Amino acid sequence: MKALESIPVASGSLPLVGHLPHLMRDPYTFVKSLAEHDGLVQIRIATKPIVLVCSPDLTREVLLDDRTFDKGGPIIDRIREFLGNGLATCAHKDHRRQRRAIQPVFRSERFAGYIDVMNEQIAAVTETWADGQILDVQHEMEVITSRVLTNAMFSNAISSDRRARIIELIEFVMAAATRRTITPPALLRLPTPANRRFDEINRQLRTLLEEIVVERRVSGNDYGDFLSALLTAEAAEGESAGCENRGLTNAEVVDQLVTIFIAGTETVAGSLSWALYVVAGRPDLQDRLHDEVDSVPADSHPGHERLRELKLTSGIITETLRLHSPAWIFARVVTVDTELGGHHLPAGTSVAYCPHLIHRRSDTYDDADRFDPDRWIDGAKSDRRNLIMFGAGARKCIGDVFGQTEAMLAFAGIFARWQVELVPDAPLVLKPALALSPTGLRLRVRARTALGTRAS
Template identity: 45%
Template sequence: MKYPSPIPSAAGGLPLLGHLIPLLRDPLGFLTRLPEDGDLVRVRVGPLQVLVVCSPDLMGEVLRDDRTFDKGGPVFDRVREFAGNGLGTCPHDEHRRQRRLLQPAFHPARLPGYAPAITARTVEATGSWQDGQILDVFAVMQELSARITADTLFSTATPPEVLSQALGDVNTLLNAIPVRMATPRLLDRLPTRGNRRYHQARARLPRTLQHIVTERRAAGTDHGDLLSMLLTACDPDSGPAEQKLTDEEIIDQVVTFFLGGADTSASVLASALHLLGQHPEIEKRLHTEVDAVLDGRPATHADLPHLELTDRVLTETLRLWPPGWIFTRTCTADTHLGRYAVPAGTSIVCSPYPLHRQADLYPDPDRFDPDRWAPDHPCPPRRAAFIPFGGGARKCIGDRFSTTEMVLALATIVGRWRLEPLPGTPVRPTLGLALHPGGLRMRAVARIPAGTESPVNS
């Protein structure tokens, strides 16, 4: 009989505190060192114990078996406070029905219809920049991504003042996420300014969305946006009853898409611009591609097959700066992960960040190298070891939409502007719902694409 192997503990644990101090000092560095201790590692934070998955094979087991390794754990329990029971947070027994109902809204055939809103918002945002202006890059990208998400969710059918209120509340929730994920629940009710703003936004956003949904149902008009798709979605497996989403379910989905769309794409775009600023030789090649494909105009959906380097730049950015830097699962039954026995109730932690930086999976892993994703590369990366959007049945439903948005936005931005890093300005990884470059301030410099005589934005 083959007995299960003991699960190793992470190095550096202290009595009572466990691994709290290294986690607080440098959480990404701590996670990145864990594969040295094993492919499944026990980590303690005070009395709490979790298992951290450190190999692509075990990560694949967790992602494929979403019944045994269900959504749950410290991260998702906090996210459910404001995201409700949407597709990204619902348990396994509700997921398949929701996925069937929502899948048509993200069918590849609908992506060309969303592209004009993506490009229009990007042109509008960059058109307000001034040559030499210093930009808070993540804040600018977050505003852009939120506007794009709002346009694709609600088209132009929602009054601007209602949309502005919703965007303001989304921004409040996004900014509160890092603090609340690190704060004990006992402190949630303290009458601090941050708590008051959070609770007001959390209560008001669903009311605003309910008002929008009620008016849309009464009008019965298909605006060709995501909300119209959600209102008319029917479960093909529900039989004659044609099961549809309730208003509460629609609101949960809209909040999920709003938060994910605004934060994820913004984080990747800001990270890509940061990396390009640090690697002028790759930036120059990207300008050459964009100038040749776009010839001074904004990007369109038809340009996507020709923006090959743009796509690889974003793929490599997703490897080095995965926005979904951590997710958790709860083990629902006694099981095994590889050679290890895992009892029911165990919290499992998965992080793409250390996985994407393992030298045996990615040679010279800390180097920004978009060409490692080129189709003719002699040693292409293992796709199973690349999980910026998760994997298995719970893989992000909006991955193609997000990729389309980011390619169109990045190509349109770099066609018009160079963003130069500011000397002496430290940029640090900042952890919240998404990983993004904190403190990233860059100077906008108007470009003169090859073959033209004046800046594109003039």
């Protein structure tokens, strides 16, 4: 078995900063360049070495053994500062109990209500657009996703002022997240204005959410929303030794709410932005999309029973997630000495995997760089095992169906009413962040009624 030191180091590492400049300047290009390594490669974030897994088989091995390759390490430690110890960041010892307690939020019987919320909020935003308007696409998609999530979380049981305040506070936290994740811990402990401001906003957010949680517990009402499901959920029987068989504490509920909001806002918005950009440059796909959404009656929105008919829409969303997954890199830590890819990894080794790298390997998908939604339609043979944008195994994203449903309904709602066009000379900049989104993306919308075609 080879030692950890025998794993090659990616080219381009710089003194003190390592590969950080490459990751911040052009992360997709840098990560894709690592596909030449069949197994493992080391990258450095500042002076911290991280073992990046480059093959689909080894990535699945990491994902399916979440006890050995646990959530942890310096990146997760920084993320816990704003997500707390929620489902996305908790260690293996807490994960199973939390997941069982949260599972009722995403049970199928609740989705009819969620879909109504999605359609309502999607329409409320897209109906305000004007014929010929040039949109800041990422901003508009974030408005949709944040409104969907706050309404799905709290229904009408909290005031519009409280919903707006929650969105405002979380937007601040998300904006500071990337900077804090790559900042050395010692600097984050300094009483600088930026650090004090972050601590205060984070405190205000959690105080407000805990107030809402306490009020809901006292009322005992079930509004059919996320919060009601979280508060009525009980940990499943037969949990592993050492885990209490109980529901979630107030602090744990707050952690889950923050986690779901941050995980489900920018990532879904980023996926929609990428998909709109691709379709705007592909008139053939846009024509097919219009034909598909026109099959939904003009006086209705697609409900759960109609989603299966939106095959092209589903294929476009899936292909967007394959090629432009906003959730682009994930960190784990080795908990015990182990072997991976023929190399000895001692306990404490930081490990990462990257959907963008795996999804674009030529030995993973045919013509891997080509955007082809038909590879997922009508019995296509593309291998879904290698789609890892939601992870795999016990820690696969619990909200994957919710997010994909929201994205499909948003796409259907947009293209029922609008045609989208590229704006000449409008630069598209990839914002380096925990979720990679096309910031600066501008698209023009044309009302289909003005073009002589159907709009709902």
